[in-house]
Amino acid sequence: MRILVLSDLHYRLPHYDWLVRASERVDAVAIVGDLVDVVSPVPHEVQAVVVTTYLGKLAERTRVLAASGNHDLDGPGAHGEQVAAWLQRTSHPTLLVDGMSVDVGDTRLTVCPWWDGPVTRAEVSAQLAAAAVDRPARWVWLYHAPPAGTPLCHDGRRTFPDQDLADWIAEHQPDAVLCGHIHQSPWADGGSWHARLGRTWVFNAGKQIGPVPAHITLDTDAWTADWYGVFESETLALA
Template sequence: MKVLALADLHGKFFRLDGIIKKSDRVDLVVVAGDLTHGGPPENAVRTISILKHFCRHVLCVPGNWDPPEVRQAIGQYAVNLEETPKIYNDTEFMGLGGSNPTGNNTPYELSEEEIAYRLDVLFSHTPAARTVLVSHAPPLSTLDMTPKGAMGSSSLRSALDKADIIICGHIHGARGKVKDGAWVINPGHAAEGQAAIVDLDTMDVVWIDSVF
């Protein structure tokens, strides 16, 4: 199963044309948050519409920059994995939106205690053959380094042995693929034309760079 993974578009939906032109055919599109930069919801709707013309299955989580009205729009026009986990071909996709505190008072931040509770709920049922957690924030100390240090979630770090694959974003300069218990993939900064095609069966990744 192949997915087009992207994160951190921050309202720059015009970048999607270049990303799509460089993408192979995929089974699903996964968006790991920050469809907008504080809104408006119309930017999220436009993003989802463009992606649905490319692939009809679009799965999203909101990011820390996506306010309540954007989160509502995601659920109306795509699958919001925070609200509705989905199973495709024995693979369960589940979602954790927002982020741990950033220090910037962005629209959708969660305490580590709330993140831990939500993860407990997500993993409380019998898992499918393969589990993909789509999280806006990365785990602490995995694809989360910034000039200010590691900015990932400690609660997510504690869940690395519960998911098979984590697709995340949030840290724009931390693009990559790392095996750290789970496979952790940050597809890059979509607002700068970055994305990734991930083969979930082989874990091969094709990096997309549509802006030079």
């Protein structure tokens, strides 16, 4: 399975247009958070309608996985913590969003939401514990923020570590975790687009200007990762 991985589109519609075209060349598309943009002049609810339309177009072409990021939250859930309710309302047989897992061949794909407090954090912990049962040969997570202990959370000046994710990785040891959130990481001094925590590969494609978004193609059969960084690219053998 070839998975096209990117994050932090932030309502940049030319990048969504490129993604629709590129989706026909892969087996799955993984968008790892910040599909919309809270600082855009376009109202958040309008962005959600437009992005939902794009997700439908993508799902007509290939399997789509979409995890929420901090920009995607649109109000409190029943527990009072912020959630991306608009993303939960999307519906298509080949579209997976927050809280869902699916097995494709020998690979399990798990989509984690952005959590806002102890209740939603506990929900992610329970989700991962449930998905760990009878796991197949490979297990890949989508989780917007990169884990502590890796250069993926470094923007060149500061680090923004997610210790909870690092702890969950240590507990469950997935094969790969797809992240985003820190736009500059692949190009920053001390940053990177890839790292390892134990046996787990962690990726952050980054965000950059240009007609083609920064992205990674993860091949779960060949077990390789190809990164495209607009002005540079790299191929990594994961075995």
